[in-house]
Amino acid sequence: MSLSDDKKALICLIAGLLKDCNHVAVGAASPIPGAGALLAKAAWGTPQHVNILGSVSNNFFTGGGGELFDCAAQGRIDAFFLGGGQIDGEANINLMGRGEYPLSQPRWPGTFGSAYLYFLVPKVILFREEHSRRTLVDKVDFISAPGTSEDHVYRKGGPFGLLTSKGFFHFNKAQKRFSLMSVHPSSSLEDILDNTGFDFDYSADVPTTESPDPALLQLLELKVRTKIAEVYPNFTETIFAKAG
Numbered sequence: 001m002s003l004s005d006d007k008k009a010l011i012c013l014i015a016g017l018l019k020d021c022n023h024v025a026v027g028a029a030s031p032i033p034g035a036g037a038l039l040a041k042a043a044w045g046t047p048q049h050v051n052i053l054g055s056v057s058n059n060f061f062t063g064g065g066g067e068l069f070d071c072a073a074q075g076r077i078d079a080f081f082l083g084g085g086q087i088d089g090e091a092n093i094n095l096m097g098r099g100e101y102p103l104s105q106p107r108w109p110g111t112f113g114s115a116y117l118y119f120l121v122p123k124v125i126l127f128r129e130e131h132s133r134r135t136l137v138d139k140v141d142f143i144s145a146p147g148t149s150e151d152h153v154y155r156k157g158g159p160f161g162l163l164t165s166k167g168f169f170h171f172n173k174a175q176k177r178f179s180l181m182s183v184h185p186s187s188s189l190e191d192i193l194d195n196t197g198f199d200f201d202y203s204a205d206v207p208t209t210e211s212p213d214p215a216l217l218q219l220l221e222l223k224v225r226t227k228i229a230e231v232y233p234n235f236t237e238t239i240f241a242k243a244g
Contacts, residue, residue, distance in 0.1 A: 004239040006165065006186060007032060010129075011220060012212035013168065015040040017125060017161075021078035023049040025068055025121075031232040033081040033127055034058075035224055042223040043216060047078065055231045069113055072120040075156070079123040082114055086140040087126055089198025090176045091147025091159040093118075094140035101142045115145035121157040131164035131187075133197040148176050166192050168209060169200060177201055182209040 014036025018024055024037040024047045037050045038058065052058045053068065061067040071077050084093030085108045095111050097104025118124055128135055149155045162169040162178060166187035169178040180202040183189055189206055221240065229236035 007239045009212050011035045012216045019044045019046050021047040023077050024079045025051045025077050028053050031235040035228045038224045038227050039220050042219050072117055077121050080117050080121040081125050081127050083128050086137045088137050088140045091171050092140045092143045093145050094142045095144040096142040111144040118145040119155050119157050123160045125160055126162040129165045131166040132195050137197040180206050182207050184209045
C-alpha cells in the first residue's frame, strides 16, 4: 500500500466513524479528518453539517473560533478532532511542549480551546498520524486537555477513540484505558506494541482494519477531492493522481 493509499484508507475509516453524527466540526491543519467528514456527508448524507475552519465553501461559521465554541456550549456539535504533540494512555493530550513547563523544548502551538471542546463535544476523536513512543507516551509532560474528569465534574464530552497510522483504539471512560480495535494492513500487533508508550487492552487475534470500500474511494475522488482542495491544495496534490 502506498503512502497516498494509506491516507485514503484513514479518510474512509474516519467517514465511517462520523455517519451517526449530525454536525461535525474540524479544526485547522486537519486535511484527513476534514476529508473524512466531507466523505461521510457525500456517502450517507450524515453528518448533515460539516464545518472546516479555514474553508469558505465548507464552513457556515462567520465568527471563526468564537462561533465554534458557542456551538459546542449549546450542544450543537457532535464530533470534533484533537491531536497533540503527546497523547497518553488516559487520553490526556499535550499541546504545549516537551519537557517540564514552562521550560519546554521544543515549544508547540499551545492549548487554545482544546480543553474547552474536550469537555463539551460528545465524540472527540484523537488523531495523530505519527505512531511512536515519542508521541504516544506513558504520561504527557503537560496536560493541555484531560481525557477524563472526576465524577463530580460536569462533563458532556470526551474521547471516543484514537486513530493513528498503525491502528484504531477505542477509549473506555470507566476504565480510563484504550482498547485496540483494529490494526491497519501496513502494521501488526507486534509493531503497535513496540511503538506505543502506554499500556492498552488488546486481544491476540485483534482484527485487521477493513480495506476501504471501492465505492467510497470513488466518491472520495469524484466528490470530495475538489472540496478539500479548497483548503488543502498541497495535500490534495499529494494523495490524488493529477487529473488528465
